[in-house]
Structures are given as structure tokens and as C-alpha cells.
Amino acid sequence: MVLNDKRLRFIVGHYASGKTEFSINYAIKLVEMGKKVALVDLDVVNLYFRSREKKEFLEKLGIKVIASSVNASAVDIPAISAEVFTPMQDTSYEAVIDVGGDPDGARALGRYKDYIVEGDYDMFYVLNANRPETQTAEKAVEYLRKIEDTARARVTGLINNTHMLKSTTVEDVLKGQEVALEVSKMTNIPIKYISVIEKIAKDLPDNLEGEVFPITLYMREDWMI
Structure with missing residues (x-):
């Protein structure tokens, strides 16, 4: 349950693991529950498929979107708005921070180390076992530890987000679940969520570790596969 x-x-993971889709869906879930929500786009590495691209849509839903201080969606300037501090300091906000992919992207968290006090935050590691760099537990753990080192914060939960976009199958999700279970055993970090497109969520077994979290692909336009 997201309220727990x-x-x-903080949402971290390998590049193209699906962090942004999960972050957006998570923020929408919170606002639907009547919460005051801020979604922070802390990605200063990737120019595409960033949560800031859906700012107008999200703000219509009542979500405060905080992103680059440069008002352009694809300008290669690693600028972060000072507004990022707002949801970190203002406890009236439920905050979702979409962090850049890979260890390099996670480095941006280092400047907020005074606000990342162990026990006061969650850092969720999004795992897509269909990505070559994280298709085994050993590789996934190696990435996880590198992200922790550069972010100067510890992962508190795993998210199985193994997918093939709109072509995702139950078998994809279950394959990823096996990898996530191995990662969990190796790190003693629990699986928090199984992020899966809505059309197949109902077909998953009901005994999986972690909460099934149906998502909509907001970052994929209708014409995209």
C-alpha cells in the first residue's frame, strides 16, 4: 500500500528500466487517494521520456511537477530547480522523486544528502530483467550497489518492472519476479511492488511476493509499440 x-x-534504476512510468503512476495513485503530491524530475542525464514531459497533464490532476529550471523539454542543460527543496522541507507533501538512470543519474541525489536521513525515506530500485545489463541477479545487484554508492543512500525496496512495453506478457513478469527474488535474497531488500500494465495484471498469480501495481503507459503515445 503506497500510504505505508x-x-x-526516491525511484532509481537502470536506464530504460521504466522508472518514469512507475513514478508517474505512483504519483497519480497518491493524488487519487486525496493526498497533496509533488513529483520531482531529478533526471539530468536522459533527454527523453522524462516525467517533466507530462507536466501539463499531471498538473491538471493536481500534482505539483518540479523539474529543470530551464523551461524546455529537451535542452541538454543539467539544471535542477531550487524548488526541489520544497517537498523535501514541506512535510505536507507526499513526494515522488524520479531519479536519473544508472549510477551517473543517481549522483544528483548526493546534493540532497542532508534530507536523505536513513529511516525517513524510501528508495525503490526498479528492475527490468529484460534489459541486458540487469537480466541476472548478480548484474542487478552490482547496479544496485553502484547506485547506492553514488546516491549516498540505501535502497529500501525492489520493484519488479520486467516488461516489453505494450507487448509485455505474464511470462515476462514472472521471469523478472524470479530475478527479483534472487536479488532480494542476496541483499535482504524486500520486493515492494510488481509493476505491470493493466491488461495483464489480473492474470498474475495471487501468491507473488510484493504488491501488484497496475500501471498505464503514460509515456508511450498511442502509436508507439
């Missing part, structure tokens, strides 16, 4: 998570939720 810490107020500050």
Missing part, C-alpha cells in the same frame, strides 16, 4: 511507504520516495 515513507513520505519521500
Whole structure:
């Protein structure tokens, strides 16, 4: 249950793991529950498929979107708005922080180390076992530890987000679940969520570790596969 998570939720993972889709869906879930929500786009590495691209849509839903201080969606300037501090300091917000992919992207968290106090935040590691760099537990753990080192914060939960976009099958999700279970055993970090497109969520077994979290692909336009 999202309300059982810490107020500050940092979403990290390998590039193209699906962090942004999960972050957006998570923020929407919170606002649907009547919460005051801020979605922070802390990605200063990737120019595409960033949560800031859906700012107008999200703000119509009542979500405060905080992103680059440069008002352009694809300008290669690693600028972060000072507004990022707002949801970290203002405890009236439920905050979802979409962090850049890979260890390089996670480095941006280092500047907020005074606000990342162990026990006061959750950092969720999004795992897509269909990505070559994280298709085994050993590789996934190696990435996880590198992200922790550069972010100067510890992962508190795993998200199985193994997918093939709109072509995702139950078999994809279950394959990823096996990898996530191995990662969990190796790190002693629990599986928090199984992120899966809505059309197949109902077909998953009901005994999986972690909460099934149906998502909509907001970052994929209708014509995209």
C-alpha cells in the first residue's frame, strides 16, 4: 500500500528500466487517494521520456511537477530547480522523486544528502530483467550497489518492472519476479511492488511476493509499440 511507504520516495534504476512510468503512476495513485503530491524530475542525464514531459497533464490532476529550471523539454542543460527543496522541507507533501538512470543519474541525489536521513525515506530500485545489463541477479545487484554508492543512500525496496512495453506478457513478469527474488535474497531488500500494465495484471498469480501495481503507459503515445 503506497500510504505505508515513507513520505519521500526516491525511484532509481537502470536506464530504460521504466522508472518514469512507475513514478508517474505512483504519483497519480497518491493524488487519487486525496493526498497533496509533488513529483520531482531529478533526471539530468536522459533527454527523453522524462516525467517533466507530462507536466501539463499531471498538473491538471493536481500534482505539483518540479523539474529543470530551464523551461524546455529537451535542452541538454543539467539544471535542477531550487524548488526541489520544497517537498523535501514541506512535510505536507507526499513526494515522488524520479531519479536519473544508472549510477551517473543517481549522483544528483548526493546534493540532497542532508534530507536523505536513513529511516525517513524510501528508495525503490526498479528492475527490468529484460534489459541486458540487469537480466541476472548478480548484474542487478552490482547496479544496485553502484547506485547506492553514488546516491549516498540505501535502497529500501525492489520493484519488479520486467516488461516489453505494450507487448509485455505474464511470462515476462514472472521471469523478472524470479530475478527479483534472487536479488532480494542476496541483499535482504524486500520486493515492494510488481509493476505491470493493466491488461495483464489480473492474470498474475495471487501468491507473488510484493504488491501488484497496475500501471498505464503514460509515456508511450498511442502509436508507439
